[in-house]
Amino acid sequence: MTGQLGNVELQREERVALAVLSGEIDMSNATSVRHQIAEFVTPDDDAVVVDLSELEFIDSAGLHSLVELGNLLSERRQQLFLSTPSGSHVERALEIVGMRNSVPVHPSRDEALEAARASAVERRPVEPTDG
Amino acid sequence: MDSTGVSTLDPLEVLRRVQRVSDTALAHLTVQDLLEELLLRVREILEVDTAAILLLDEDENELVARAAKGIEEEVERGVRIPVGKGFAGRIAAQRSPVILDRVDHTTVLNPILYQKGIRSLLGVPLIVHGKVVGVMHVGTKTHRAFREDEVDLLQVVADRAALAINARLYDRTRIVTEAFQRTFLPDVLPYLPGLVMTTRYLPAASAIGVGGDWYDAFTLPSGDMILVIGDVAGHGLPAASVMGKMRNALRAHALLGGSPLEIVARAEGFHRHFGQGELVTLLVGELSADLRTFRFVSAGHPPPLVVDADGARFLANGRSNAALGLSQPSAFQEQTVPMGHGTFVLLYTDGLVERRGESLTDGLERLRVAGDGVLRATTPPVDALAALVRRVIGDERPTDDVAVMLIGREAEVARELEFAIEARARSLVTVRRALTRWMSDLEVPGDVMRDMTMAASEAAANVVEHAYGPSGGMISVVGKVEDDRIEVTIGDTGAWRGASRQDRGNGLRLMRAVMDGVVIDSSPAGTIVTMAAKVRA
Numbered sequence: 001m002t003g004q005l006g007n008v009e010l011q012r013e014e015r016v017a018l019a020v021l022s023g024e025i026d027m028s029n030a031t032s033v034r035h036q037i038a039e040f041v042t043p044d045d046d047a048v049v050v051d052l053s054e055l056e057f058i059d060s061a062g063l064h065s066l067v068e069l070g071n072l073l074s075e076r077r078q079q080l081f082l083s084t085p086s087g088s089h090v091e092r093a094l095e096i097v098g099m100r101n102s103v104p105v106h107p108s109r110d111e112a113l114e115a116a117r118a119s120a121v122e123r124r125p126v127e128p129t130d131g
Numbered sequence: 132m133d134s135t136g137v138s139t140l141d142p143l144e145v146l147r148r149v150q151r152v153s154d155t156a157l158a159h160l161t162v163q164d165l166l167e168e169l170l171l172r173v174r175e176i177l178e179v180d181t182a183a184i185l186l187l188d189e190d191e192n193e194l195v196a197r198a199a200k201g202i203e204e205e206v207e208r209g210v211r212i213p214v215g216k217g218f219a220g221r222i223a224a225q226r227s228p229v230i231l232d233r234v235d236h237t238t239v240l241n242p243i244l245y246q247k248g249i250r251s252l253l254g255v256p257l258i259v260h261g262k263v264v265g266v267m268h269v270g271t272k273t274h275r276a277f278r279e280d281e282v283d284l285l286q287v288v289a290d291r292a293a294l295a296i297n298a299r300l301y302d303r304t305r306i307v308t309e310a311f312q313r314t315f316l317p318d319v320l321p322y323l324p325g326l327v328m329t330t331r332y333l334p335a336a337s338a339i340g341v342g343g344d345w346y347d348a349f350t351l352p353s354g355d356m357i358l359v360i361g362d363v364a365g366h367g368l369p370a371a372s373v374m375g376k377m378r379n380a381l382r383a384h385a386l387l388g389g390s391p392l393e394i395v396a397r398a399e400g401f402h403r404h405f406g407q408g409e410l411v412t413l414l415v416g417e418l419s420a421d422l423r424t425f426r427f428v429s430a431g432h433p434p435p436l437v438v439d440a441d442g443a444r445f446l447a448n449g450r451s452n453a454a455l456g457l458s459q460p461s462a463f464q465e466q467t468v469p470m471g472h473g474t475f476v477l478l479y480t481d482g483l484v485e486r487r488g489e490s491l492t493d494g495l496e497r498l499r500v501a502g503d504g505v506l507r508a509t510t511p512p513v514d515a516l517a518a519l520v521r522r523v524i525g526d527e528r529p530t531d532d533v534a535v536m537l538i539g540r541e542a543e544v545a546r547e548l549e550f551a552i553e554a555r556a557r558s559l560v561t562v563r564r565a566l567t568r569w570m571s572d573l574e575v576p577g578d579v580m581r582d583m584t585m586a587a588s589e590a591a592a593n594v595v596e597h598a599y600g601p602s603g604g605m606i607s608v609v610g611k612v613e614d615d616r617i618e619v620t621i622g623d624t625g626a627w628r629g630a631s632r633q634d635r636g637n638g639l640r641l642m643r644a645v646m647d648g649v650v651i652d653s654s655p656a657g658t659i660v661t662m663a664a665k666v667r668a
Contacts (some may be wrong), residue, residue, distance in 0.1 A: 003352065003353050003355065003386070003387070003388030003389060004351070004352055004353055004388045005352040005354070005560055023353075024560065024563075026556070026559050026588065026592070027556040027559060027592045027595060028352065028556035028557045028559060028560070057563070057584075057585070057588075059559075059585070059588055059589060059592060059638070059641075060589055060592070060637040060638040060640075060641055061592060061638075063637060064637065089581060089585075093585075093641060096637075096640055096641050096645075097637040097640060097641065
């Protein structure tokens with residue numbers, strides 16, 4: 001939508017929380033984007049997929065907020081999956097800052113969702129924690 | 132108080148008594164104090180028991196008790212008398228003195244008068260510039276036959292009072308309305324590099340004209356700029372307060388996102404639901420952050436004037452151009468203006484083009500000709516706008532409010548880019564848009580453009596985060612192109628605090644990875660980061 005810098009669309013697909021980011025994420029909205037996703041995720045979600053395919057721009061603050069989201073999720077035994085086409089500028093940025101090694105990145109949303117569902121099988125039930 | 136023994140006043144005594152209601156001691160009183168003091172003196176010089184002033188509420192066409200002596204209840208109860216009804220109403224309607232020898236429910240509307248035992252009443256109209264602004268009346272608790280010279284004396288007093296009241300009321304209304312009005316105009320215009328923008332607001336010459344015109348401009352999180360110009364019919368505080376509401380509502384509506392069409396549709400719904408049927412015209416425009424497109428929707432507003440190399444012309448307002456509340460939201464239509472280099476768009480309120488005794492068509496043509504002459508010349512835009520306004524309305528203050536807002540693009544493609552912007556996170560998008568626009572004007576290849584924009588955005592983010600304390604500072608941006616090389620420097624004048632956070636380290640890593648060269652030059656005077664990229668043809 002015009003007027004906004006970046007947009008987050010949230011939906012749930014079989015116990016996987018899906019966030020589709022579009023527009024631009026920079027220092028001005030990175031924290032808000034992370035909060036929007038974090039607030040959407042419930043303890044019942046097995047994993048979280050953040051689709052970056054439609055993103056026009058993301059800066060290091062935006063990438064950092066994804067790292068922080070991943071850390072928050074891993075404390076709850078929920079795994080973060082990213083998707084962005086191979087060779088995209090977002091993929092290159094992930095590569096440069098070394099995030100490709102710490103977060104699974106898939107070339108499409110569907111592949112990321114599939115990987116997320118597969119990870120759910122391994123997830124053990126946990127008690128909800130604070131924070 | 133029996134007055135049968137009082138003989139006709141001699142002229143000197145009349146003068147002396149009139150003097151008492153116009154002496155300089157009254158000059159500094161507030162309106163209320165002035166009214167109270169006048170009544171005390173009137174009571175004294177005419178030797179009456181009661182005195183009261185009612186002022187006309189023009190909107191309701193009613194007289195409202197504003198000050199009273201001997202019948203203070205009249206004011207306390209906020210007595211209102213319709214013009215034409217009762218004693219005071221009759222005076223206002225027939226614009227001449229009225230004497231009552233019998234005071235009861237058959238002759239007066241306000242029961243306080245006979246409840247207080249008033250037997251005789253004399254009232255005169257307060258007239259300023261031929262217009263009734265109120266009524267002043269005096270009464271006695273004993274029967275009294277008011278003589279003609281007493282009627283004349285009260286009328287002289289009333290005339291003096293009317294002038295003083297009028298001057299002070301309008302002066303005050305004017306000051307308050309203008310001050311109120313100005314709080315709703317932006318103090319600082321938003322800044323987009325490469326955009327020329329200037330505005331003017333001229334309050335009407337007469338106090339009654341000041342009121343409902345406004346303009347507003349602000350950037351959205353996307354970096355796009357919203358421009359609003361509007362006009363609430365009517366004048367004074369009522370119009371100004373509707374204007375204030377609309378202005379704030381529009382800011383909220385714009386922040387929700389969406390096109391000018393959606394913003395106007397929301398404003399339409401807002402006005403339908405919360406408005407009291409006031410006539411509001413407005414124009415909402417959006418200038419894209421890359422300055423290339425201006426799109427707008429008009430709701431009953433005069434058409435924008437576009438001036439470019441081809442001349443000056445008005446843009447049609449679309450199929451329906453009804454004011455808010457008078458149209459179906461679906462009838463509004465969005466118009467798009469491509470903003471090339473040297474294109475100006477002028478938004479204005481009708482005070483600029485409306486002149487008594489002249490058709491609107493003539494007024495618009497006068498504006499078009501002036502715009503063509505002034506804006507195509509290479510004057511600095513601030514002077515150009517002042518000159519334009521002067522040419523259209525002359526040197527005198529306008530009879531109605533005038534608000535004007537001019538936006539335009541620099542005449543030529545700039546080989547060098549240079550600007551400074553507030554070191555805030557929200558400025559980053561503006562830095563990126565400005566760089567992209569500049570590089571694409573210079574036909575820099577897309578991948579170089581993208582890398583440079585990313586690197587510069589990271590460098591600017593570093594400034595936001597590290598260069599300044601909370602009191603803030605500026606980010607300076609300079610871009611240069613030399614042969615096959617493009618160079619952008621991001622500078623600040625702050626003393627860097629440690630860049631320990633991981634994302635900032637990543638920022639530098641990103642910059643180095645996508646640029647052919649990154650040089651960081653830090654000194655106590657500030658830091659300059661120079662980024663260079665090769666431009667392959």
